Amino acid sequence: MPELKVLRGGAVAFFATEQSPLARNRKHIWLGLVLGTLLSAFLSRDSPGGLWAVVLVGLLIGLWTEVGVRRQLKFGQALATLTDEAIEAPRLSAADKRLRWCDIDHIEVAPGHGGRAIVFVLKPGLASNRRAFLTGSRPSRPMLALSLFAPADQERLLDEARRLHRLANTGKADGLPVSNELAEERVFHERLVALAPVPWLTYGLIAANVLVWLLMLGEGSMLTTTPVPTLLDWGGNAASEVQKGQWWRMASAMFVHGGLVHLAANMFGLYAAGTLVERIYGAAPFALLYCGAGLAGSALSLHFAAQSAVSVGASGAVFGVAGALMVAVAQHRRALPQFFRTQMLGGVGFYVVYSLMQGFGTQGIDNAAHVGGLLGGALVAAVLPERFDLTRYAAAIGPRSVVAAAVAGVLIVGMVATAPVATLDQGRMIRTDKTLQVLFRLFDKTVAAMVADGEAVTAGRMSLIEADERSRTVHAPAFRDLLVQLDAADLGRNDPRAPFVEDLRQLTALFAESLAMASVVDVERGQVTPADPARMDKIQRDIEIVNQRLKDYAAKVRPAR
Structure with a gap:
């Protein structure tokens, strides 16, 4: 044609x-x-x-x-x-x-x-x-x-x-x-x-991120979401763990993603901006820029999102790459083609501003990592020379790389050193999660056994006297054993599940007390009444109050459909 x-x-x-x-x-x-x-x-x-x-x-x-x-x-x-x-x-x-x-x-x-x-x-x-x-x-x-x-x-x-x-x-x-x-x-x-026919470092970083996600997928992660314990196990950034000495999490979190959409968005941004930035600065300076921006994002996250959540993703580093691209174009705007200059400053600037505004208004986005990465990438790029003039670049790249690394180091160490003590121990919270799940299932099983006896009495398969005896010899000991295990659960300070577990402990104690209470048995009439009716009425009212609080809590944490 x-x-x-x-x-x-x-x-x-x-x-x-x-x-x-x-x-x-x-x-x-x-x-x-x-x-x-x-x-x-x-x-x-x-x-x-x-x-x-x-x-x-x-x-x-x-x-x-x-x-x-x-x-x-x-x-x-x-x-x-x-x-x-x-x-x-x-x-x-x-x-x-x-x-x-x-x-x-x-x-x-x-x-x-x-x-x-x-x-x-x-x-x-x-x-x-x-x-x-x-x-x-x-x-x-x-x-x-x-x-x-x-x-x-x-x-x-x-x-x-x-x-x-x-x-x-x-x-x-x-x-x-x-x-x-x-x-x-x-x-x-x-x-x-x-300057770089094949931007191998950008492609290598994309391949590394995809490989980590595939390995996580092979170990049970879902396509759309990844459980928080898995994110932490694979190196997610959490202030409580970093402050225990696990500093490597600030770097490993850059290669961990919460789902396919999260990964795809970051890798698209890395490909779009990374290929240009690698060609403009060179492979080694690009590696310094990428790592400096990613670590700066993780460091600032320690002040905010990572305080109470597990922060993951390459977005901090990607924002740093975008910031570096804007710095390079702004510094050489008079020597660059007009449309390229306009497209880069306008397009990348819009992407950065829109993403930050969306992050501030959307729950679950670690905007601190975005801001930290953008700041780190822009500062490092402002020091590094660009390859628009290869003669000047060759003379300046060595000393300026040292200065850029020092600038990034001071920024990262400063933000880490000033981060507040973690408000939530993520490691302990995740370690106790399996224990709590077992206890919750045991509570449901114990309550179900008690309810089954009540249904048996209603159906005529068990007398009130037999049920009353089982309440003291079977059900009350089961609730006391559960109470001991709930008391042993060490949630740590500021654990958001603590109020729920405390209410569950209180409900278990009330059930144990009511089931263990002595009864007055009228054998001739087949009737059973509590030995302390006033205390039993008080226990029943308290059970209703605590049970309602548990229902309200469950309604709050139930995922939206």
Whole structure:
């Protein structure tokens, strides 16, 4: 299928191809839908109806995307035709799809239509400059999306449009070369890639994170969530454990993730920013930057989230990489291609601000690690030299790396040293969790046995006198044994389960006392009454009060559906 064709009379026509960004994005969407369907099939393997619903929705999304892309690209039809008099483009964001060169003041490249676009700025007075409410477009600035064309055609289209515009307005087609920011950006990107054709360290870090998650998955973790004990066992960051001397957790937590979505989000961010930052700074400085940012994030987390939870994830290091990218672009903004500079500062800046705002408003996100990583990455990057000038870089990289490591070290040690003593002993809490689970099951079993005797009396299978005897000889000893085990449970200070366990202990003690109380037995009438009715009434009221507190607690911690 042709990309560019010279027509009769010297006109040039540009066509869409499968190499255009929009066409490639269509393939990525299909790939994502296939992978998403396979994942959904695994998760809903016990629910065929749910699986078919996911497949149907995915297919509808794919078909809607396919139709939309083909309508945009119009394969086989010219998407832009340039003559000596005008440009005609069916996807031009203007009511009139034909613009005369003599009506155009200048041509520029700007963000638009989900990517970059050629903007034809009309001469004053020819069209309204008022921005449309829904689309944001302005009649005085018609735009043509570059995503419709292959990368090489984008440059040709811009060159040809500017050449014909100059010819129509000045009568000269030759003279000073017309600038092409698309070509400048391509050359800049080629220079970056040449510095590190394969950013092996970024790929290695991604592989390490994925490998750790797969190993955790092999040991029983779920795709969507990982139990807190597993996170701690695999090296999660917890202030109580770090302050016991397990400093290595600050580093190991950078490779542990709580689920597939958590892992995928961090690895996508690392790939998007890491490949650029590794090429800009070099592999060894990038390793220093990544580790410094990740450790700074873990250190600041000791003041906040890690005080009462197990903090995991590479997000602190990823935020540091994003911060380093912004520092590099800001320091060299005058020497970098305009669109690259705008895209990096605007795109990465938006990602950082949006993520931090979301973190402050969403429970379960360790925003302290994000802030610490961003701060650490930015500080280290401000010291390290970039490889935009290789001669200066070679002379400065050694001493500046030492300074950068010192800056990171002071920042990390300072935050660790000033972290408050942990409010919750995560290690002890997790170690006692299994014991408590056993005790909770034993409590339920003991209560069930007592209730079974009551049902037997109601059904006539057991007399009141027999049940009364069993209450003192069977059930009361069982509750006393349970009470001893509950008293031995060492939860530690500030354990959030302590009120629940205390109420359970109190309820167990009340059951033990009521069941062990002596009775007055009327054999002739077959009746049994407590020896101390007033105390029994008080015990029953206390049981109701404590039982209601336990129900309220259970309702609070019950997961939302």
